[in-house]
Amino acid sequence: MARSDTKIRILEAAEQIVLTRGVARLTLDAVAAAAGLSKGGLIYHYDSKEALIAAMMDRLVASFEARVECWRREDGGPGSWTRGYVRASLPEPGSTDDGIAAREAALIAAMGNDPAQVAPYAARQEAWAEALRTDGIDPLRAMLVRLAADGIWMNEALGVHPAPTEERRRIVDALLAMTRDPAA
Amino acid sequence: MARSDTKIRILEAAEQIVLTRGVARLTLDAVAAAAGLSKGGLIYHYDSKEALIAAMMDRLVASFEARVECWRREDGGPGSWTRGYVRASLPEPGSTDDGIAAREAALIAAMGNDPAQVAPYAARQEAWAEALRTDGIDPLRAMLVRLAADGIWMNEALGVHPAPTEERRRIVDALLAMTRDPAA
């Protein structure tokens, strides 16, 4: 068995638990069981629960920014970063892009365990605001698009669905269009 | 003492704990201490932690919808419900409207304790979507405004600030304007 997969397996197990059973059940025993190893094995990889959640946060920030950058590159032009943010935040339902689950789960876990652990995510805000500001489109418009995207995924992370699938798609299209059309 | 004040005192204490110390520290002992009574006294009013959080959720839904309705009435005309939603979600920083704290705290507490407890909030989505749809303005536009408002307060509930105070005000103004101007 590929040994280095273990750490990732642990993180994914932790994400699943948060998403399906709630932060309160994110216990070391539960994570170990879900990842298919013992608590001792889990602690070997992550010294403490805090370390585990910190790793989830790192993974989330890195994977999210990578996905934004990936979309931005195969797009280009004014507004491409904003569009990347939207696409990275709101992958097509049913797509294989499961990185989004990590984002939700990690943030919820951090918030649930200790609000201070949200810091790594909060720390990226300034950089993202700067990216929006210099994206070649109206900065206020870019920020509105970004916030609406946040509104969707954050609601969905809570299990709340502000719009059914069909309408959701139209909303995402509208957000992407707002980054292109100079009028509205 | 006015007996029913106690229940409110308990709920407010619980909100404060969630907001300042995190869900993990929302224990019955902590709530009782913060509300100025014993655990026995707390349990007398709310049979279990679950019941306490359910009460927080009820309070949140009722108070939020009341605030939306309040704003809508003293406004009127097309888009007034959408504007009410924005104003109820995003009170001026420093205003005495602390109802928003209840919304954040209750949702976080529910999510932290058991995701299923978010249900009372999720259940209102359809009604809100209907209100947006029949608000006299472009429904898609109304939904985008609502989602952006959600994006702001949900970020802030996590302790994340996507925009500094000055820019935040401009964003809120832009959202309100979007419910009035037929163009964009």
Add this chain to the structure above:
DNA sequence: TTGACTATACCGACCAGACGGTATAGTTAT
């Protein structure tokens, strides 16, 4: 008026179980 009884509000000691974390011995791959 008085005494029996009830309802409401609250107290705080206590308990069983769960939790994060430690210790340590064992296993496997190189």
Add this chain to the structure above:
DNA sequence: ATAACTATACCGTCTGGTCGGTATAGTCAA
């Protein structure tokens, strides 16, 4: 052999919840 990894047993603490009890105020028949 050694380092990477895993399993099991265990510990102290904390948590949600229980339970027996107290205090006060009100009702009501005699």
